[in-house]
Amino acid sequence: MKNALYTRIVLITIGLILLNQGFIQYWLFQKWEDANIINVSGRQRMLSQRLVNLVRAHQDSPDYVPLSEVNTTFDLWNDSHQTLLVQCKNSSIDNLFGQDVTHDLKQLNPLIAYAKKTITPPIELNSAASEAFRSNQDKFLFAMNEIVGELEQQSNKKLTIVIVTELLFALFSLLMVYYEVIFVFRKINANLIARNQELKTSNALLERYAYLAAHDLKSPSQNLLNFAKLLKTKITTKISPSENQYLDYILQSANRLIDTTTDLLKFASFAQQKTDLQDVELKTLIDTVQQDLHAEIKDKAAAIQVSAMPESIQADKKMLHSIFLNLISNAIKFVEPSQPPKIQIEYADTEAEHLFSVKDNGIGIEEKYQKDIFGLFSRLNSSKEYEGTGIGLAICQNNIQQHKGRIWVESTPNQGTTFLFTIPKQRQN
Amino acid sequence: MTKFNFLLFIDDDEITNAFHEIIVDTADICDRNLFISDPVEGIDFFKGLANKKEVFPEILFLDINMPKMNGWEFIEALKALNLESLPIIIMLSTSTYERDIQLAASNELVYKYINKPLEENILKALLSELAPILQSQ
Numbered sequence: 001m002k003n004a005l006y007t008r009i010v011l012i013t014i015g016l017i018l019l020n021q022g023f024i025q026y027w028l029f030q031k032w033e034d035a036n037i038i039n040v041s042g043r044q045r046m047l048s049q050r051l052v053n054l055v056r057a058h059q060d061s062p063d064y065v066p067l068s069e070v071n072t073t074f075d076l077w078n079d080s081h082q083t084l085l086v087q088c089k090n091s092s093i094d095n096l097f098g099q100d101v102t103h104d105l106k107q108l109n110p111l112i113a114y115a116k117k118t119i120t121p122p123i124e125l126n127s128a129a130s131e132a133f134r135s136n137q138d139k140f141l142f143a144m145n146e147i148v149g150e151l152e153q154q155s156n157k158k159l160t161i162v163i164v165t166e167l168l169f170a171l172f173s174l175l176m177v178y179y180e181v182i183f184v185f186r187k188i189n190a191n192l193i194a195r196n197q198e199l200k201t202s203n204a205l206l207e208r209y210a211y212l213a214a215h216d217l218k219s220p221s222q223n224l225l226n227f228a229k230l231l232k233t234k235i236t237t238k239i240s241p242s243e244n245q246y247l248d249y250i251l252q253s254a255n256r257l258i259d260t261t262t263d264l265l266k267f268a269s270f271a272q273q274k275t276d277l278q279d280v281e282l283k284t285l286i287d288t289v290q291q292d293l294h295a296e297i298k299d300k301a302a303a304i305q306v307s308a309m310p311e312s313i314q315a316d317k318k319m320l321h322s323i324f325l326n327l328i329s330n331a332i333k334f335v336e337p338s339q340p341p342k343i344q345i346e347y348a349d350t351e352a353e354h355l356f357s358v359k360d361n362g363i364g365i366e367e368k369y370q371k372d373i374f375g376l377f378s379r380l381n382s383s384k385e386y387e388g389t390g391i392g393l394a395i396c397q398n399n400i401q402q403h404k405g406r407i408w409v410e411s412t413p414n415q416g417t418t419f420l421f422t423i424p425k426q427r428q429n
Numbered sequence: 430m431t432k433f434n435f436l437l438f439i440d441d442d443e444i445t446n447a448f449h450e451i452i453v454d455t456a457d458i459c460d461r462n463l464f465i466s467d468p469v470e471g472i473d474f475f476k477g478l479a480n481k482k483e484v485f486p487e488i489l490f491l492d493i494n495m496p497k498m499n500g501w502e503f504i505e506a507l508k509a510l511n512l513e514s515l516p517i518i519i520m521l522s523t524s525t526y527e528r529d530i531q532l533a534a535s536n537e538l539v540y541k542y543i544n545k546p547l548e549e550n551i552l553k554a555l556l557s558e559l560a561p562i563l564q565s566q
Contacts, residue, residue: 245447249444249447369497379496380496380497381496382441382467382496383442383443384443
């Protein structure tokens, strides 16, 4: 709803600005035409006076200023007059304000006709005729002055109207933008900020709840396991095989409960932590992980090969440890039972990132499941085949995302899986 | 009708299956039951039946949260087999998600939604509820 209003106001504002531009452009063109007409009119005054001078000069020395020269100037004068008539008739000056400059110009036609008669042979130019000619041209000059004045006045009036209208348009556009910012954008923005804050709070709360729940579940589940174990040792010989089986189910379930709560606790505790960046020695870290997985490695006769690594990188040590622990432990776990795991840990240096990969020869992951595996509690196999809580890769993803890195998987079923992840290099300040 | 012929359970949790088996045996409400812990195997089982009506399960108890294929995907896969008839499907789950309950209510193939674990009296009630429907078929 708000967004629709927001868009509508932006569209109206853009429309107003475009309209205003069109308006300004149109009237600038009109103004240019006006200037042209005023210019020509001004020249007409000048030509009418030059004719007076030429006629007088011709009268004084006809050889020096021949009548033909007078006639050429007259033609120029007359042509300009005709052009002006057409221009004024078509111009906005006459049309917009109901003026009739064309009519005023037509009033000058007899003066022009008189001048033509005066300078057309065989009429002789004596001083009386010359004087009459001067008087005729003065009348023209006077009338033309009036016309030029009128033209300038109209053109200025027009300019004033254009400026006022254009300012109103601009003001209206600004008002729209103001309204948008104050009543629409600010509200949307405030809502967004509030919602973002709510989300952050609820996320933090959820992470906290997950942590607390897992934490509180841990000791009762541990008690469940302990007493079931105790019970089994006490009564195992006194009860039937099926009753023993029930006890085993209790033990198995308690074990799974403990595994899940332990992993969930790890996940929740990493999720609410911020990265504590320090120099992490990679060789030591991977050695420690291998020691942690000593039992599994020995049990499955796993071979782990580690390629050349940089001595140390900037990262959160505990988080990085957990990433390698989960990835390597998965690589050991998800193999065909008959096959000893072969694991390759590799490193590549790019300009902005450290790229690590953990490659195995295991059962692989079908492509359609590859995007789901990083979700919390996501499991692709039943616990009968491969034990697990479905939390390990969620921890990896969380820890890597907290470093602003990426994790992804490349895999072919029955051929093996490669997990790849990046840790961005820290800028050296 | 005093007993069901054949009840089928598909649930990835082995221990839950073991528990349900004990409950079903104690309640003594069916001649035959089968527990499958892998949904893909479950689909294979239906493929193998190939419309043999005499060995077709009357009721399928189906778990919702399973690896590889969840209960809803299982129903889609079952539909895709184009069998002549389908069993009565009852969704079984520990999930109390409103969404799952709504999905169960809106899915025409799902008869009802029951929270795990099953109990003897629930099974007996189900028998008296479904017997008339099954007999009329």
